[in-house]
Amino acid sequence: MKNIVVLTGAGMSAQSGISTFRDSGGLWENYPVQQVASIEGWHSNPELMLVFYNQRRTALKEAQPNKGHRILAALEQHFLVRIITQNIDDLHERAGSTHILHLHGELTKAQSSKDSGRITHIGYDPIEWGDKAADGSQLRPHVVWFGEPVPNMTKAIQWTQEADIMIVAGTSLAVYPAAGLVDFAQDNIPLFLVDPKPAPVRKNNLYVIKEKAVEGLEKTQKILIENYL
């Protein structure tokens, strides 16, 4: 089986009704990113951030995987598909994908605010001020905020270097180190870039599919089945 690595971003879940960050009307237009997505923000106003992520967790509970998520899961019939996602939602899991690496954390988990390795599963429940981790510290969302390290990058680079085919779907490639993964893909492997407003990518064997995730992955699936089995 050929090995496909998929890098996904917020655009992957847009057709499931979840906002992206940098599009018009996106989250960062409505919320001051430093106050709700940075470690400084957590130190200065943790209750504001708990409310922000509780609202996102409630929205996630109402959302469903879209056909794009399901196509990536279905591709596992013919390929080894490994998904590296910047998304903190659980829609790839709910769609049935089996190899998923979250770079920026997961909304359905909480962690100690003293020890990032102390992680608990909370599903769609809220985290309230005063909720304690086993080490007695305040519980916080298991999300990687600006200014924090990205522990899963080493494995993500390995997955990318081992891939025969790469798909990049629904990401502005604006945030590093995630955006740098494209450069770790072997030179001449086919790279499918699925996005209605694709970011500039310099790769030899590039397929730019200027479509939304569902329509773009339908096209990608067709090309893969016809040419890369």
Ligand code: APR
């Ligand atoms: N289908 C596919 N792509 C879409 C769709 C759609 N329906 N709608 C929008 N897009 C594209 C946009 O054109 C854009 O390129 O999705 C991308 C969304 O970009 P961002 O909002 O910047 O999201 P992302 O790339 O995931 O952001 C990276 O930044 O804020 C941090 O931690 C956060 O993980 C996030 C990281």
